[in-house]
Each structure stands twice: as C-alpha cells, then as structure tokens.
Amino acid sequence: MIRRKVIRISTLIKVAAPSVGEDEIVAVADVLRSGRYVQGPRVKEFEQEFAAYIGTEHAIATNSGTAALHIAQAAMGIGPGDEVIVPALTFFSTVTSVIHNNAIPVFADIDSQIYCLDPEDVKKRITKRTRAVIPVHLYGHPAEMDRIMEIAHAHDLSVIEDAAQAHGAEYRGRKVGSIGEAGCWSFYATKNITTGEGGMITTDDSSVAEKARKIRNHGMSSRDDHEVLGYNYRMNEIAAAIGLVQLSKIDKLNEIRTRNSKYLLKELESVDWLEPAQQKPYVKHAFFWCPVRICEERLGMKTKDLVVTLREKGVEVRHRYVAPLYKQPMLLKQKAHPKKCPFSCPFYGKEIDYSNFDCPNTERIAGKIIGLPNHPGLKEKELDKVILTLKSVR
Numbered sequence: 001m002i003r004r005k006v007i008r009i010s011t012l013i014k015v016a017a018p019s020v021g022e023d024e025i026v027a028v029a030d031v032l033r034s035g036r037y038v039q040g041p042r043v044k045e046f047e048q049e050f051a052a053y054i055g056t057e058h059a060i061a062t063n064s065g066t067a068a069l070h071i072a073q074a075a076m077g078i079g080p081g082d083e084v085i086v087p088a089l090t091f092f093s094t095v096t097s098v099i100h101n102n103a104i105p106v107f108a109d110i111d112s113q114i115y116c117l118d119p120e121d122v123k124k125r126i127t128k129r130t131r132a133v134i135p136v137h138l139y140g141h142p143a144e145m146d147r148i149m150e151i152a153h154a155h156d157l158s159v160i161e162d163a164a165q166a167h168g169a170e171y172r173g174r175k176v177g178s179i180g181e182a183g184c185w186s187f188y189a190t191k192n193i194t195t196g197e198g199g200m201i202t203t204d205d206s207s208v209a210e211k212a213r214k215i216r217n218h219g220m221s222s223r224d225d226h227e228v229l230g231y232n233y234r235m236n237e238i239a240a241a242i243g244l245v246q247l248s249k250i251d252k253l254n255e256i257r258t259r260n261s262k263y264l265l266k267e268l269e270s271v272d273w274l275e276p277a278q279q280k281p282y283v284k285h286a287f288f289w290c291p292v293r294i295c296e297e298r299l300g301m302k303t304k305d306l307v308v309t310l311r312e313k314g315v316e317v318r319h320r321y322v323a324p325l326y327k328q329p330m331l332l333k334q335k336a337h338p339k340k341c342p343f344s345c346p347f348y349g350k351e352i353d354y355s356n357f358d359c360p361n362t363e364r365i366a367g368k369i370i371g372l373p374n375h376p377g378l379k380e381k382e383l384d385k386v387i388l389t390l391k392s393v394r
C-alpha cells in the first residue's frame with residue numbers, strides 16, 4: 001500500500017510548484033552573509049518595487065497574506081460592531097481576518113460565471129453596520145470592480161481587495177490591488193510569486209499606510225514608544241530578497257501560466273463534462289489557477305471521486321473550495337474569541353446565525369471546481385498528459 005503510493009508520487013504531475021532558481025538561492029545567501037535579517041534594506045526595496053509594479057503610492061510588506069488582511073482592516077479602524085462583506089467562496093482567511101479585528105463577516109454570493117463577488121448581492125447585504133467589503137480576485141480573475149466601487153462609494157464603505165491569487169491581473173487596464181482603498185497580497189509558496197511565506201498591502205492612502213506600518217511592528221512609533229496595539233507581522237530580509245528576484249520575473253512567469261492554461265482549455269474544449277471558467281474580455285487573468293467546472297451529471301461521477309481518479313492516473317488537481325464558507329464549523333459554532341466575541345459583542349447589538357445564510361450560486365458551484373496543473377515548470381508533454389488523462393476519464 002505504502003510502496004504503491006511512493007511510486008505514484010514520483011511520477012505525479014503536480015498542480016503547483018514554486019518557480020525558484022539559482023538567482024533566488026544566491027540572493028538568500030547574500031542576506032545570510034549580510035548579518036541583517038529583519039525588515040532592512042531589502043524589505044524596503046521590495047516594497048518600493050512592488051508598489052511601482054502595482055501602481056500605488058505605498059506598499060507595506062508583512063509576513064503573510066492573512067497578516068496583510070488583518071492589518072489593512074485594523075488601519076482603517078474596522079473593529080467591534082462593524083460588519084464586513086466577504087464572498088462565500090474564497091480562502092478562509094479572507095473571513096478570519098475580519099474576526100481577528102473583532103468585526104463580523106457577512107457573506108455575499110458569487111457570480112456564477114467568474115466566481116467572484118456578485119456586486120448586486122453585496123448591495124443586498126449592506127446594513128447600517130457595514131463598514132467594508134472585501135472582493136477576492138478568485139483564481140486570478142479580477143472581481144467586477146467598477147460596480148463594487150460604485151456601490152461602496154454610495155454607501156460609504158471601504159474596499160479592501162484580496163489580491164492574494166491575482167498578482168499581475170488587470171481590470172480594465174488597471175492592476176488589481178490598486179483600485180480599492182487597499183490591496184492585500186500573499187507570497188505563500190504556490191502563489192504566482194513567492195517569498196516562502198509573506199504578504200503585502202498596497203495603498204494610495206498615506207494615513208492607512210502609516211498606521212499599517214505601525215501595527216505591523218508592535219504598534220511602535222519609535223524604539224520605545226508603543227502608540228497603538230500592534231503585532232509582529234514584519235517581513236524578513238530573506239523573504240524580501242526572494243521576493244525581489246521573483247518580482248523581476250513575474251510577467252514572464254504569468255505569461256507561461258497563461259499560455260499553459262489557454263493550451264489546456266483549448267485542447268479540452270470538446271470534453272462535454274468540463275466547463276471552463278468564463279473570462280471577461282476587459283480583464284487580464286493571472287491564472288493562479290486554471291479553473292474548470294465539473295458537470296457531475298454528464299461525467300457520471302462526483303468531483304471528489306474525479307480528483308482521486310486523476311491522482312491515481314498521475315495528475316494532481318486542486319479542489320477548493322468545497323463548500324460555502326458560512327458552513328465552516330468555526331462560524332456555525334461561533335468559536336472565535338472567548339465569551340463568543342465578536343458574535344455576541346455588545347457593540348454589535350445583533351445576533352448572527354451563520355446557518356441562516358444562503359448563497360444559491362455558491363451552493364451550486366462550490367465543490368465542483370477543479371484547478372488543472374498550469375504552473376510555469378510544466379513541460380509540454382506533461383500538459384499533454386493532463387489532457388489525455390482528462391479525456392480518458394469517462
């Protein structure tokens with residue numbers, strides 16, 4: 001049993017792999033020799049280069065994407081009693097970052113074509129407590145930002161873009177992460193570019209940037225003055241050194257991801273149980289994933305069984321997110337801070353029951369999307385194996 005697995009893994013086509021080479025290794029060795037490890041010149045340079053790439057005034061490096069989301073909201077003063085609208089389909093830390101700030105996540109449905117927040121459903125979820133909305137550029141496709149910004153402005157809401165899956169993606173010619181009040185990024189190992197672990201906030205708002213820098217570093221304004229509640233969310237020099245090299249390759253890496261994804265989608269066009277995700281004509285997709293939706297009736301198989309079958313045939317695929325996030329036990333049981341904060345916070349003055357949420361598009365789509373191997377390290381014959389394997393399933 002165990003032996004069989006080992007053999008399979010050695011021939012498995014991985015769905016994701018960091019694209020790191022000799023340049024990154026040399027950059028890391030330089031840091032280790034320098035003796036300066038935390039938030040030094042390389043972090044500063046990485047922030048400047050990243051801001052220039054995205055097109056914002058400021059960039060604030062952090063040690064994860066989740067930290068970036070946490071700090072961005074804290075810097076905007078989001079806290080007890082506030083509601084923040086999030087999509088029902090995303091990585092869970094979009095949601096937990098709201099709770100880390102003692103605020104309440106409120107779910108809105110996704111659009112059934114691009115899987116990102118449906119702006120009209122966002123509008124329906126706005127109450128007098130709503131302070132912000134977090135559109136996620138899911139799988140690399142930009143959310144419908146014009147309409148989201150329009151609704152947000154009309155209701156005086158902040159917009160925090162969760163761009164953790166969309167490095168380099170563009171919406172109507174603008175880089176995502178530069179459209180809302182802040183953009184939050186992750187450089188986790190398998191993202192479009194990586195620093196191992198890491199994150200970034202991009203913003204044009206000098207006040208948000210200044211507060212975020214303080215919160216990131218123990219709330220310090222100077223060596224011995226802690227002005228506000230802060231955290232240690234700093235990026236280290238090793239991560240920044242890797243990030244600088246990765247950033248210099250980002251367009252090339254994204255180009256290969258895009259080419260791989262388009263090749264797969266074109267060759268799989270004839271497979272009637274696969275429905276490729278739509279791409280709006282006015283966006284540049286970052287293809288963090290190459291997402292396809294499974295028509296289980298036509299295939300005659302559940303998506304989770306398909307995932308196992310493909311793996312047995314040597315093709316690893318992604319299969320996330322399998323259910324609307326309001327079904328997560330943490331939310332249903334309200335297991336956050338002690339004494340049921342923030343859900344029973346007196347500043348909130350309302351009750352929230354996550355079992356009452358219903359987002360029909362998310363209910364229908366969650367669990368039926370898989371991501372095909374599309375990372376820049378794949379060879380053409382591996383892509384061809386992915387295609388043949390998928391075609392041979394039924």
Ligand SMILES: *Cc1c(COP(=O)(O)O)cnc(C)c1O
Nearest residue numbers: 064065066091093164165186188
């Ligand atoms: C990866 C990711 C995050 C979290 O980033 P970490 O660096 O892993 O903390 C947040 N939101 C989305 C949509 C992500 O994909």
